Each structure stands twice: as structure tokens, then as C-alpha cells.
Amino acid sequence: MPRKKTSEDEEKITVADAVRIAVTNRASYLECLRDGVVNYTWLAEKIMNDVERITKKKKVNIDAVKAALIRFQQDLQQEETTQRTTVGNVISKSTTELQNDISVITMKKEVVERKFEQLFKLAGEARFFNLNQGKKVYTIVISSEDVPELLRVFDEKEVLDKLDNQSAIIIISPYEIVNTPGVVSFITRLLYVNGVNITQLNSSYTDTILILPKEQALKAYHILEETIEEFRSMIKTPTTT
Incomplete structure (x- = not known):
């Protein structure tokens, strides 16, 4: 048995x-x-x-x-x-944008939430603005020239961390990215094997936003552009408008 x-x-x-x-x-x-x-x-x-x-x-x-x-x-x-x-x-259907002179500022949630109205007013006026919510903090990614205005809204003592000399690469993709697994993984792996450090990563609908050191931005941008062109030549598809 x-x-x-x-x-x-x-x-x-x-x-x-x-x-x-x-x-x-x-x-x-x-x-x-x-x-x-x-x-x-x-x-x-x-x-x-x-x-x-x-x-x-x-x-x-x-x-x-x-x-x-x-x-x-x-x-x-x-x-x-x-x-x-x-x-x-x-x-192959994606496009990229590069913006230099970006700063990354982190503050406690309760500090930011007290002044949402002023913050969102600044968001509408800044050249670049992105807000990420963590469990206990908010990270504000903003164009460096708008940092002084941000620090007029918040006390500099309330800043937990501030990272300057960053750049943003925005990858604008078609709607298919929402239901296609592995796109962001492919992008981050591609940059990793080429020695590019990603400081912050965020996605908003069909946009993928990469924040990285300014000195590595041009290298990363060219890698992504070359990869997009390579896939376009293989698949022969039109670009996103």
C-alpha cells in the first residue's frame, strides 16, 4: 500500500x-x-x-x-x-522628452498636506512638477528654478532630503502600456546594464517618468532613443501623436 x-x-x-x-x-x-x-x-x-x-x-x-x-x-x-x-x-510607439535642472525634495506627509492648496498652485506654474506619495512622506520632483518658490511655501527646516542636479526623462507611450507587462522592467533593466542609476521612478497613466543624475541623463536619453528606433525598424509601426 x-x-x-x-x-x-x-x-x-x-x-x-x-x-x-x-x-x-x-x-x-x-x-x-x-x-x-x-x-x-x-x-x-x-x-x-x-x-x-x-x-x-x-x-x-x-x-x-x-x-x-x-x-x-x-x-x-x-x-x-x-x-x-x-x-x-x-x-516602438513611444516618444521621449528630456528635461534638465530638476530637484527632488522629500517632506513628511503631514507637512505637505497642510499646504496642498499652495502646492498645487505652484504645480500649475512650475516648468516641471511631479508629486509622489509614500507611506510617511511626499517626494516633490520640481524644476530647480522653482525650488525657491517652493521653500517660500514650506519652511526649509521641514525638508527631510533635497537632491539637486537631476534630470527627468519622460517616456510617453500608447495606451497598450497599461495592459502590457514588462515594459517598465525592460526599460530599467536596459539602463541598469548600461550603468545608469535611476534616482526616482514614477508612472502616470501612459507616461513613465525617470529621474536620474544630470551627468547620466544624456547617455540614458540616447540609449532609450536608439532602442526605440531599433524596435521601430523591426516592427515598422507609426509613432504616437
């Missing part, structure tokens, strides 16, 4: 699942595996301790780990192909 499954059996994680967890937790391993530029034996040895810990096994066969890596790579590449098609369609 077969042994009845226990809760312990149901909680066991397979080697294949453990391999996926171990690789996914290391961004560099995941990138190399997806791009097919990794030695399976080397990577299997690198993640072996993690796989044994996750599966709760004292010893895992390295060939089983290598086989799981190969299957995972195939899935990643298939996912990449599908994503590039759907994401590429959205990006």
Missing part, C-alpha cells in the same frame, strides 16, 4: 525549482543564463550550496543541477522572445 503523503512531503522543493530560485536571486547569473554566455558546470558549482539549502538535501547531483539550468535557460529565452515582441511593440 503506498505511503500517504505528509505535509513535509508537500513542502519539499524540487532541484529544478531550487535552481530557479538560486539563479533568480543573483541578477548577474540570471542575465548570463538568459543571454547564453555561461558555463553550465561552473554555474552549477556556484549555486550548489544554495540548491542544497533550499531543497534541504545534504547532497545534490551536479548533473541534475546542470539539466535544470539548461531547461531554465530555454524558458528564459522563450520568455525573452515573447517579451521583446509585446514590449517592443509598445516601445
Whole structure:
């Protein structure tokens, strides 16, 4: 008579699942595996301790780990192909704008909420304005020349953090971005692998707003423009108007 499954059996994680967890937790391993530029034996040895810990096994066969890596790579590449098609369609229809001389100011929620009326009046007059709400704070992204006016509304002592010399890249996409997973992930990954640091990220309907150091803005802008043009040449779609 077969042994009845226990809760312990149901909680066991397979080697294949453990391999996926171990690789996914290391961004560099995941990138190399997806791009097919990794030695399976080397990577299997690198993640072996993690796989044994996750599966709760004292010893895992390295060939089983290598086989799981190969299957995972195939899935990643298939996912990449599908994503590039759907994401590429959205990006090919997008346009970009670059605005320099941006400041990022963070204040406590109660401080900002006391003066919403004055703040929104300033928002309508500023060259650039974006407001992000966190659990305990608001972050105001504003054109640097309008900061003195902002600090006439609020006491400078109420500012928790102030970051100057920033730029904003606004990516204006078609409505499809709302229902297309992976677009923002693709953009942030693209900039990450090119060494660009994103200070703030926000989305508003079909706009994706990236705030980044001014010295990296032009590089990031050119990367995004080249990517948009690449997808347009592949898909041959009209731009958003």
C-alpha cells in the first residue's frame, strides 16, 4: 500500500525549482543564463550550496543541477522572445522628452498636506512638477528654478532630503502600456546594464517618468532613443501623436 503523503512531503522543493530560485536571486547569473554566455558546470558549482539549502538535501547531483539550468535557460529565452515582441511593440510607439535642472525634495506627509492648496498652485506654474506619495512622506520632483518658490511655501527646516542636479526623462507611450507587462522592467533593466542609476521612478497613466543624475541623463536619453528606433525598424509601426 503506498505511503500517504505528509505535509513535509508537500513542502519539499524540487532541484529544478531550487535552481530557479538560486539563479533568480543573483541578477548577474540570471542575465548570463538568459543571454547564453555561461558555463553550465561552473554555474552549477556556484549555486550548489544554495540548491542544497533550499531543497534541504545534504547532497545534490551536479548533473541534475546542470539539466535544470539548461531547461531554465530555454524558458528564459522563450520568455525573452515573447517579451521583446509585446514590449517592443509598445516601445516602438513611444516618444521621449528630456528635461534638465530638476530637484527632488522629500517632506513628511503631514507637512505637505497642510499646504496642498499652495502646492498645487505652484504645480500649475512650475516648468516641471511631479508629486509622489509614500507611506510617511511626499517626494516633490520640481524644476530647480522653482525650488525657491517652493521653500517660500514650506519652511526649509521641514525638508527631510533635497537632491539637486537631476534630470527627468519622460517616456510617453500608447495606451497598450497599461495592459502590457514588462515594459517598465525592460526599460530599467536596459539602463541598469548600461550603468545608469535611476534616482526616482514614477508612472502616470501612459507616461513613465525617470529621474536620474544630470551627468547620466544624456547617455540614458540616447540609449532609450536608439532602442526605440531599433524596435521601430523591426516592427515598422507609426509613432504616437
